Amino acid sequence: MQNLLTKIKDHDANIGVIGLGYVGLPLAIEYSKKFSVIGFDVNSEAVKSLQSGRSHIQDVPDQIIATNVNKSFFPTDDPAELKNCDFLIICVPTPLTEERLPDLTYIKSACGTIAGVLREGQFVILESTTYPGTTEEVVIPILEESGLKAGIDFGVAYSPERIDPGNKQFTVDEVPKVVGGMNIACTEIAAALYGSIIEEIIPVRDMHTAESVKMMENIFRNVNIALVNEMALIFERMGIDTWEVVDAAATKPYGFMPFYPGPGIGGHCIPLDPFYMSYKAKKYGFIPRFIETSGEINEFMKMHAVNLVEKGLKQVGKRIYGAKVTVMGLAYKKNINDPRESPSIKIIEELVRLGAKVQVYDPYVPSLRTCAGVFTSATSINEALDGAECALFLTDHDVFREISLETMKEVMAAPVVVDGKNMFDGGEGIIYLGIGKGMVIP
Numbered sequence: 001m002q003n004l005l006t007k008i009k010d011h012d013a014n015i016g017v018i019g020l021g022y023v024g025l026p027l028a029i030e031y032s033k034k035f036s037v038i039g040f041d042v043n044s045e046a047v048k049s050l051q052s053g054r055s056h057i058q059d060v061p062d063q064i065i066a067t068n069v070n071k072s073f074f075p076t077d078d079p080a081e082l083k084n085c086d087f088l089i090i091c092v093p094t095p096l097t098e099e100r101l102p103d104l105t106y107i108k109s110a111c112g113t114i115a116g117v118l119r120e121g122q123f124v125i126l127e128s129t130t131y132p133g134t135t136e137e138v139v140i141p142i143l144e145e146s147g148l149k150a151g152i153d154f155g156v157a158y159s160p161e162r163i164d165p166g167n168k169q170f171t172v173d174e175v176p177k178v179v180g181g182m183n184i185a186c187t188e189i190a191a192a193l194y195g196s197i198i199e200e201i202i203p204v205r206d207m208h209t210a211e212s213v214k215m216m217e218n219i220f221r222n223v224n225i226a227l228v229n230e231m232a233l234i235f236e237r238m239g240i241d242t243w244e245v246v247d248a249a250a251t252k253p254y255g256f257m258p259f260y261p262g263p264g265i266g267g268h269c270i271p272l273d274p275f276y277m278s279y280k281a282k283k284y285g286f287i288p289r290f291i292e293t294s295g296e297i298n299e300f301m302k303m304h305a306v307n308l309v310e311k312g313l314k315q316v317g318k319r320i321y322g323a324k325v326t327v328m329g330l331a332y333k334k335n336i337n338d339p340r341e342s343p344s345i346k347i348i349e350e351l352v353r354l355g356a357k358v359q360v361y362d363p364y365v366p367s368l369r370t371c372a373g374v375f376t377s378a379t380s381i382n383e384a385l386d387g388a389e390c391a392l393f394l395t396d397h398d399v400f401r402e403i404s405l406e407t408m409k410e411v412m413a414a415p416v417v418v419d420g421k422n423m424f425d426g427g428e429g430i431i432y433l434g435i436g437k438g439m440v441i442p
Contacts, residue, residue, distance in 0.1 A: 016085030024091030160214035180210030226294035232436030242436030264343030266332025321355030329395025
């Protein structure tokens with residue numbers, strides 16, 4: 001496998017990226033600036049779109065796809081084309097089952113595909129977020145069904161993805177990359193590969209350590225968000241504005257990092273990783289109480305948002321049953337079109353269960369599938385708010401901040417505003433409730 005270092009140095013390596021989603025596509029395009037890249041995905045429609053120069057990922061514009069496709073980037077749904085790759089990088093989803101247990105179906109499927117084409121001298125890297133031990137306990141055994149031996153016939157490493165959808169400041173090539181191989185040689189090769197497109201590489205002891213880094217990063221955020229959410233629930237009842245408290249605390253130049261409350265957390269990593277770590281911890285006879293409690297608090301914030309809707313409607317003499325409630329924001333964070341694990345899903349389902357007439361609006365997400373049905377976004381802010389008795393803001397899109405309270409009073413039937421993202425301050429003629437905003441709630 002040592003000849004792989006020469007191929008990397010000469011930009012002569014062929015790279016295969018398996019899974020062309022929010023992680024895989026940006027990575028494939030970054031590599032295609034210096035290498036020939038095969039992008040494999042089982043979604044034939046997505047592949048056809050890419051082959052025609054159209055992107056399905058917001059962070060990768062059509063122009064970039066059109067510039068690289070069939071030149072240095074070759075999208076395909078044919079696994080046979082992976083045979084010619086020197087490196088195979090797995091970037092597939094790792095969701096949860098309905099029982100909130102790790103679902104490694106996509107990883108296993110990707111490994112099965114690779115095992116069918118694996119040849120001596122290739123190198124496999126897993127990027128999918130998962131619990132420590134997955135690469136050794138799940139990935140390698142499937143790959144070795146090919147009859148080849150890991151670490152001898154082919155290389156293996158783990159490098160956690162660090163893609164932040166919508167973040168224009170920290171792109172793929174600017175975020176330091178953690179790498180851990182199954183042995184020192186594998187770590188060196190994987191570090192060299194990523195070092196060809198990323199400025200800073202952090203080699204760690206082994207694959208378990210690299211897998212643990214991703215768990216630590218996201219559980220750290222989950223726990224701290226839970227802490228500020230719990231403080232927000234307390235401060236609300238004390239008439240204290242949590243947002244002002246956090247901003248003031250953040251002026252301390254050491255020992256404090258600001259996190260803000262909200263209606264729950266979304267995205268593919270932060271809501272899921274605690275469950276992955278909890279699952280693995282229990283295998284070692286340890287109950288991760290702190291991690292599980294933080295997950296429960298963040299999950300409760302969705303119901304708290306619904307409770308605020310109910311309280312707001314009560315102040316204008318209305319029940320939530322039969323009320324027209326507009327949910328503003330379906331994406332899990334601002335200015336992106338990604339609704340994965342968005343708090344809006346469970347919140348909409350609960351509102352429908354309580355009998356509310358729900359309509360939705362998001363300028364980035366045309367529709368959202370929930371257990372209560374598929375909800376299609378209104379075409380404009382005015383259409384969304386027209387006749388609404390409550391507007392529930394769950395995503396702080398920039399365009400939402402431009403909405404005036406006067407507009408809400410004019411078009412809404414009963415101007416009840418529930419603000420989950422600190423976008424407004426309330427005003428005369430508006431029933432205003434905000435998460436962590438310091439109103440005294442009986």
